[in-house]
Amino acid sequence: MPHSRDNLIGSLWMILAMAGFALEDASIKGAAQAMPVAQVLLIFGFGGMAVFGAWAAYRAQPVFTRDVLSKPMRIRAVFEICARLFYVLALTLTPLSSATAIMQATPIVVVLGAAIFFGENVGWRRWSAVVIGLLGVLLILKPTPSSFSPLSIFAVLGMLGFAGRDLASRAAPKSLSTAALGVFGFAAIVFAGGAFTIWDGPNFVAMDLRQCGLMALAVGAGVMGYSALMQAMRTGEVATVTPFRYTRLLFGLGLGVTLFGEQLDGQTLIGCAVVVASGLFLMWRGR
Template identity: 35%
Template sequence: MALSSNLRGALFMSLSMAGFTFNDSIVKLLTDHINVGQVMFLRGVVATVLIYLLARQRRALRPVRVLADRWVGLRVVGEVGGTLTFLIGLSHIPLANASAILQALPLAVTMGAAVFLSEPVGWRRWGAILAGFAGVLIIVRPGLDGFSPYALMIVGTVLFAAARDLATRKINAAIPSLFLSTITAAAVAVAGLFMTWPMGGWRPVSAADFGLISLAACLLLVGYQFIIMSMREGEISFIAPFRYTSFIWALLLGMVVFGEYPDAYMITGGVIVIGSGLYTLYRERVRGTAKPAARSAPRHSP
């Protein structure tokens, strides 16, 4: 494969991660004065409309009966659960901490593929998985000063997202990804609507806030489109490590936008998690396996 194709794929992956992380920053700003359920609903509505129009333009829509597929249902549950836990956690802990914990997703997918799909995982990758989760514990720091129970919500996000990714691998390849994204975006919006009142009730939304919500939805669409484009360019084993640029964006935005400066626990744990993920990708490339980690979606749902 030509190097230029790999570089395009790496650029697309990096742009995708930037889109997702800027979206996270906007949502974190909004949850200071609008509850998570309402943000989920409004952003989900805008995202659903945008993705629906794109899916319709590309003739990617399918009959509703497709939703009867149990794997589609599991994917929707994973998307909704991942979004809810991520936004709740993100509204209470630093952006970089949430991003660092989320980097464990490829490790969780590799573990899930071994346990539930009987994919071969050698002792080296099991060691990397254990090291990665040890890094997560360092970030979460249970029982120590600075521990936040909301960090555990992001751990929940990793589990939900891993279930989503494993379910996605079982869905019929003939079902377009844009159709699945349309359905899951709508499900997230509905879930947000139901969560709005238990989480504090509806609050008036200013034009500026709705503009930010719309921008966040557009950034999500940018993220998903560029990640699709990245996976169609070059070698996955070369492109996948660029998913970790989201951590760099999170560090920068956390400092510039929120005045959040990382501590030694977060940096140490983040380096361990990312290093474990990179080693897992390397081992998958060496062994020429199905690359469950490389193919896992790096982010949460719309």
């Protein structure tokens, strides 16, 4: 059983991972203000593939093995494509703070999926927490004619995609290394960018120094976040480390307010609190 020092280090790794993902989101949103979504996806995907491919080569870890074509990996790729495409659309078209808040429902949907698809035992208390957490998402979405933005559906679809990816990852072959999973995860982003190019047309634009810097920052932050997340899950106890995923909400809200001038109303903050509380309760009951 990991010592308290391991749990502390694992928790710090998780906080670093969430900071990296929030910075990735902000960089992508900033770049997408002047670049087509397809171009952002392609550059981000190829950049991440290059970094993780170099990492795998440095550590002499195979990337292309028979297990890559296994059914869980094929399902994981489909969910990854949907998640990345819709979430980048959400970052582009909706406030960063609301997209980040909706993403926090991912663990709740994962518990729901685990009960349905993996037959995990979920008692009435955990089912109640799932329902309450989804009600918190509705508070964030504000489904009233005067305040509802249909574009927020992109964030919901992205969140469902990430939840499906996480569920499929549980069944992924253990022989695949973190670097290999990273390569194919970013390859799915390239595929999503290519598909969106066919849909929207190749209306790419020339990039200036600011856009190049934002995309480089997005790739670096994304790789850092992914690597720190893997390190966190392998250092401390999962039940101790996982709740620190919710620090991403704090980073996302802070970046949305300071960088993009977004304003948070009381209903959004209440919804965030409900989602986080439900997720933490599910983790506690699961332990």
